[in-house]
Amino acid sequence: MAPGLADRTDADNAAAREVRIIEKVDALCLKHMLVFARRGFQSLPIVLVIAYLAFQDGAGLWVVAWLAIWMVGQALIRRAAGRLQRRAEAAPAQALRAMTRLFARSGIVAVALMPVFFLRSTDVVLLFVSFLLSTQGGGLVMLASGIQRAWLSYAGPFVVVMIVGWLWRGGAMGYVMAYVMATTVPLSLMSVRAQRKEFTDQVRLLDDNEILSASLKAERDRAEAASASKTRFFAAASHDLRQPLHALSINATTLDLVARRSGDPLLIELSQGIGSALGQSRGLLDGLLDISRLDAHSVSLHTASHDVAALMEAVRNEFAALAKQRGLSLEIDAGPLWVLTDADQLLRILGNLVDNAIKFTPRGGVRLQARHAPDGRVIVSVSDSGPGIAEAERERVFEEFYQVGNPSRDRSQGLGLGLAIVRRTARLLEIPLELVCEPGRGARFELSLPAAAAGAAPPLPPNESGIGRPLSVLMVDDEPDALRSLCTYLREIGWTARGVACGDDAQQILDDGFRADVLVVDFRLRGETGQDVITRLRMRNPGLPAVIVSGDTSAQRLRTFSGLAAVVLHKPIDGARLAQALSETVKASTVSASSEVQRGRDDG
Structure with a gap:
C-alpha cells in the first residue's frame, strides 16, 4: 500500500x-x-x-x-x-x-x-x-x-x-445572592464537562480493550488455523508417504525371507540394508504418528501398579543392541520400587529418552535410575555422559523438529520429535518432567511418579512372539501394489491369502466358500470405509476377526480409530509384524469365543 x-x-x-x-x-x-x-x-x-x-x-x-x-x-x-x-x-x-x-x-x-x-x-x-x-x-x-x-x-x-x-x-442580600447564583452556572458546567471527560476516558479504555481483545482473538485464530493447516499437511504427507512404503516394507520382508532361504550372502546383505533403511523410515513416520495421536487426544490410559525395575529392564532389552553398536554402556540402578502409571506410555517416555541419549552421546553410557523422593513419590531418571544441553536450548529441545548439534539434519538422528513426544506424554500422565544438566557433563531427565504398593503387575506385552499356525486371510485393499505384496508374503510363509479391491468382491469370495480366519481391510477405500466393509461382512459371518490397516494419521481419523471394534495397524508395517498381529488377533478372538461358550454352559 x-x-x-x-x-x-x-x-x-x-x-x-x-x-x-x-x-x-x-x-x-x-x-x-x-x-x-x-x-x-x-x-x-x-x-x-x-x-x-x-x-x-x-x-x-x-x-x-x-x-x-x-x-x-x-x-x-x-x-x-x-x-x-x-x-x-x-x-x-x-x-x-x-x-x-x-x-x-x-x-x-x-x-x-x-x-x-x-x-x-x-x-x-x-x-x-x-x-x-x-x-x-x-x-x-x-x-x-x-x-x-x-x-x-x-x-x-x-x-x-x-x-x-x-x-x-435588591439590597445587599439580593445582589450578593444574584451573584452567587450567576457563579453556579460556570461551576456546574465545569462539573458536567469533567463528568463527560471521565465517561469518555472510561469508554476509550474499554474500546482499547475491545480492540486489543479482537486483535488477540484474530492472532489466536490465525495461529490455530496455521497449526491446523500444519497438522493437515503432516497427516496428508504422512499418508502419501506411508502408502508406497507399506508395499515396499512387505516386499522387503519377502525379499529377506527368500534371501535367508537361498543362503546367498550378497542377497542377504542387500535385504538387510533395505530392511534397515525402511526401519529408519518407519521410525520417522511413527514419531509423526505419536505426535498426531497425542494432539488428537486419542490415547487411552490404563493405570495400574507397575514394577519400575521391570519396566526399565524392558527398555534396556530393546536398546541394548543399539547401545552396544555405538560402544556405549546401558545400565539400570533401581531397587524394588512400584509406581502407579500406564505401562505403555511410561515405556514410550523411557524409550524415547534412552533413544535420544544414545543418539547424542559419543562415549560413555546411559543410565536408568529410580529412587524414593522425600515427598514419597518415585523419581525415575534417564541420564547420559554426553555433551549436555546449553541453558538457552533447554526449553527448545522439547519443540517439534528441533535438534541440538544436528545442523546437517542427519536423518539417522531422527526428526527431532522424541522429546516433544516425551513432554506431551508426561503431561497426559500428569507426571512432572524436569531437565537437569550442565554443559559438558551430560543431561538428566527426571520424572516424578506416584508411588504404589507392591503387587502383581499386569504382564508387559512381549516385543516379539511366534507367528503361530498358518491362517487363511481375506484382504480388501484398492491399492494393487500393497495387495499383491501382502498376498505374496503370506503365501511365502505358507498361509492362504485372497485379495480383493472392495467389499462386494470380499462378500462374493466368502459366499463362494472361502473360509477366512481373519480379515485385513484398508480403511480408506473407494466409496466406503474399512469399517463399513467389516460391519457388512460380519452381518453374514458373525465374530469374524478383523484388522484395519491405514496410512491416515489425521487427528479426526485417529479419534475415529479409537472407537472402532477392530484392531488398527498403521502403515508402513512389515510382513512379519503384520503376520504376528493377525495371529494375535485370531488367538484373542478364539479365547473370547471359548469364554462365551463356557459362560453359556455355566449359565445352563
Whole structure:
C-alpha cells in the first residue's frame, strides 16, 4: 500500500473510532439520565417542604395546583423514560433529544412557584428555599451525566428566575445572592464537562480493550488455523508417504525371507540394508504418528501398579543392541520400587529418552535410575555422559523438529520429535518432567511418579512372539501394489491369502466358500470405509476377526480409530509384524469365543 493511502486509511480509522466513542459516551450518559428520570419522586420531600412554606406565605390554591402539576409531570416523565429506555439502543440520538426536552419541562415546573416566594416571603424563608432548590440543582450536575444541554434545559429556567428575583428584591442580600447564583452556572458546567471527560476516558479504555481483545482473538485464530493447516499437511504427507512404503516394507520382508532361504550372502546383505533403511523410515513416520495421536487426544490410559525395575529392564532389552553398536554402556540402578502409571506410555517416555541419549552421546553410557523422593513419590531418571544441553536450548529441545548439534539434519538422528513426544506424554500422565544438566557433563531427565504398593503387575506385552499356525486371510485393499505384496508374503510363509479391491468382491469370495480366519481391510477405500466393509461382512459371518490397516494419521481419523471394534495397524508395517498381529488377533478372538461358550454352559 502506498504511504499516502496508508496514512489516509489510518486517519479514516481514527475518525471512525472517535465517532464510535462519542456514540458510546452518549449512550452511557443517556442510560444514567433515564435512571434519574425514573427516580424523580425521590425529591418529593424537598418539594413538600417548599409547598408548605409557600402555603404559609399565603399562596393558597396556587400551591395546591403547582404541587398537582409537579406530581403529574413526574409521573408522565417516569412513563416516558420507561418508553425511551426500551428504544434507547435502537435510536440513542432521538432518545437523548427527547430526554433533554423532558428535563426542560421538569425545570420549568420546578421554578413555577418561585415568584410567590420573591413576592411574599421573608429573606430567611427565601434563602432557605433557594438553598433547597440549589441543592437539588447541584445533584442534577451528577445526574445530568455529562450532557451540558440536559443540565441547561433543567437548571436554566431556575437560574434565570433566581437571578432576576434576587435582583428585583435588591439590597445587599439580593445582589450578593444574584451573584452567587450567576457563579453556579460556570461551576456546574465545569462539573458536567469533567463528568463527560471521565465517561469518555472510561469508554476509550474499554474500546482499547475491545480492540486489543479482537486483535488477540484474530492472532489466536490465525495461529490455530496455521497449526491446523500444519497438522493437515503432516497427516496428508504422512499418508502419501506411508502408502508406497507399506508395499515396499512387505516386499522387503519377502525379499529377506527368500534371501535367508537361498543362503546367498550378497542377497542377504542387500535385504538387510533395505530392511534397515525402511526401519529408519518407519521410525520417522511413527514419531509423526505419536505426535498426531497425542494432539488428537486419542490415547487411552490404563493405570495400574507397575514394577519400575521391570519396566526399565524392558527398555534396556530393546536398546541394548543399539547401545552396544555405538560402544556405549546401558545400565539400570533401581531397587524394588512400584509406581502407579500406564505401562505403555511410561515405556514410550523411557524409550524415547534412552533413544535420544544414545543418539547424542559419543562415549560413555546411559543410565536408568529410580529412587524414593522425600515427598514419597518415585523419581525415575534417564541420564547420559554426553555433551549436555546449553541453558538457552533447554526449553527448545522439547519443540517439534528441533535438534541440538544436528545442523546437517542427519536423518539417522531422527526428526527431532522424541522429546516433544516425551513432554506431551508426561503431561497426559500428569507426571512432572524436569531437565537437569550442565554443559559438558551430560543431561538428566527426571520424572516424578506416584508411588504404589507392591503387587502383581499386569504382564508387559512381549516385543516379539511366534507367528503361530498358518491362517487363511481375506484382504480388501484398492491399492494393487500393497495387495499383491501382502498376498505374496503370506503365501511365502505358507498361509492362504485372497485379495480383493472392495467389499462386494470380499462378500462374493466368502459366499463362494472361502473360509477366512481373519480379515485385513484398508480403511480408506473407494466409496466406503474399512469399517463399513467389516460391519457388512460380519452381518453374514458373525465374530469374524478383523484388522484395519491405514496410512491416515489425521487427528479426526485417529479419534475415529479409537472407537472402532477392530484392531488398527498403521502403515508402513512389515510382513512379519503384520503376520504376528493377525495371529494375535485370531488367538484373542478364539479365547473370547471359548469364554462365551463356557459362560453359556455355566449359565445352563
